[in-house]
Amino acid sequence: MKLNRTSRMTSLPLDFSDHRPLSARWWRLAALGVLLCVSAAVMHSRLSATQAAYATAAVPEAPPAPELSDAQRARLNEALSHLGFDWPQALSHLEMALPAGVTLASAEWRGPTRELKLTGEARGTTEMLNFIDTLKRDPLLQGLKLTRQEPARDEAAAARVQFALEGRVAGGPP
Amino acid sequence: MRCDVSRWPPIRLWPRPRTAVTLSSAVVSLAGVARGSAVDVTVADGLSRGWVTTPPAGLTDLLELRAVAEARFQAVFHTAPAEWRIEADWSGERAFVCSALPVSLLASLHAEAEAQGVVVRSIAPNWVRALQRLPLREIAGEPLAMACAASPEGMAALFLRDGVPIDWRQHWCEPAEAAQHLRGQALAAGCELPGQAWVSGDRATLSALVQSNATMRWKVVPS
Numbered sequence A: 001m002k003l004n005r006t007s008r009m010t011s012l013p014l015d016f017s018d019h020r021p022l023s024a025r026w027w028r029l030a031a032l033g034v035l036l037c038v039s040a041a042v043m044h045s046r047l048s049a050t051q052a053a054y055a056t057a058a059v060p061e062a063p064p065a066p067e068l069s070d071a072q073r074a075r076l077n078e079a080l081s082h083l084g085f086d087w088p089q090a091l092s093h094l095e096m097a098l099p100a101g102v103t104l105a106s107a108e109w110r111g112p113t114r115e116l117k118l119t120g121e122a123r124g125t126t127e128m129l130n131f132i133d134t135l136k137r138d139p140l141l142q143g144l145k146l147t148r149q150e151p152a153r154d155e156a157a158a159a160r161v162q163f164a165l166e167g168r169v170a171g172g173p174p
Numbered sequence B: 001m002r003c004d005v006s007r008w009p010p011i012r013l014w015p016r017p018r019t020a021v022t023l024s025s026a027v028v029s030l031a032g033v034a035r036g037s038a039v040d041v042t043v044a045d046g047l048s049r050g051w052v053t054t055p056p057a058g059l060t061d062l063l064e065l066r067a068v069a070e071a072r073f074q075a076v077f078h079t080a081p082a083e084w085r086i087e088a089d090w091s092g093e094r095a096f097v098c099s100a101l102p103v104s105l106l107a108s109l110h111a112e113a114e115a116q117g118v119v120v121r122s123i124a125p126n127w128v129r130a131l132q133r134l135p136l137r138e139i140a141g142e143p144l145a146m147a148c149a150a151s152p153e154g155m156a157a158l159f160l161r162d163g164v165p166i167d168w169r170q171h172w173c174e175p176a177e178a179a180q181h182l183r184g185q186a187l188a189a190g191c192e193l194p195g196q197a198w199v200s201g202d203r204a205t206l207s208a209l210v211q212s213n214a215t216m217r218w219k220v221v222p223s
Helices: A024-056 A070-084 A087-097 A125-137 B062-077 B103-116 B126-133 B175-189 B203-212
Strands: A102-110 A115-122 A141-151 A161-169 B038-043 B049-053 B084-088 B096-102 B119-125 B144-151 B154-161 B164-171 B196-201 B217-222
Touching: A087 A102, A087 A125, A102 A125, A115 A125, A115 A141, A125 A141, A125 A161, B038 B103, B038 B126, B049 B062, B049 B164, B062 B084, B062 B096, B084 B103, B096 B103, B096 B119, B096 B164, B103 B119, B119 B126, B126 B144, B126 B154, B126 B196, B144 B175, B144 B203, B154 B175, B154 B196, B164 B175, B175 B203, B196 B203, B203 B217
Parallel strands: B038 B119, B144 B196, B196 B217
Antiparallel strands: A102 A115, A115 A161, A141 A161, B049 B096, B084 B096, B144 B154, B154 B164
């Protein structure tokens, strides 16, 4: 039962059967569904063929490992040791050991020998020595030495001291 | 179709057709139809009803349109519409053509089709099928048009003004009496007899109609 909205009678759609043919809209939807199913089937068959081809294809042999010279091997080990060093933990240690009046300027890590070189500036000699005592009590650092000590170059802060420390990080043979 | 006529309730035919129509001859036989095939069932005009309903202005609800068509059916045929199935070219903007078939006939037809394993694709009276064969889009363009369905039992005629149905009647008459009946319908509908008449039907009836009504101009579409 459908309402005819034409102002003139251009057709006579009278039917007493309960059978109602699908409208053009439903036919289009059905065609779209069939098209999607066919596309999915084609894609599935192509994917299956590709997978089968990969499964049966010969796996190429890995290329031989390149020969390294001693110098190359040393650089490679150094790089690997850098990667293996726990920088966050070390910096956290240093920050906790820093007393008031001491600032760090640089921290240099030498991987193969596990040596750590620190440079910094203290408000005075007392603060610098207190810092060194604190680091010496830390089990992470061994053989800590003061390698440089000189007054700051800034004349306005004549009491300040610039220093350099060297030590070795514990945890394995150098 | 293997129909037990005794199972059918009596159907009042109004106006009575020129030849007696039996239910067993009214619908196509389904006995010989292959199982699973689809059939279009054409019902004899004597078992159907036809009329034109003019809806009140602004009516667009299908249920209300059906109520109006049922009221018109009862006024024209003096029969309660409960035992009839009504179908129409439903429209809320213009008058529309309605048709009715007995509910018992349709139920038996569907039961027979189910028993035979046949799919009923469509069911329509003979006059509806004949009108559907006519170029209604072209006819709707004429200021005053007449679309007819001729059969050995008589002729159904639909008058249209500017594509809008104004009157439908079933004439149980000989082909030679058609022009006279159509003039009477035009008078009853309050319009002139159109200059030409579109008509569809079987070739023998059409031939007799054209030969015996030479004063009218016919545009025939054989079935």
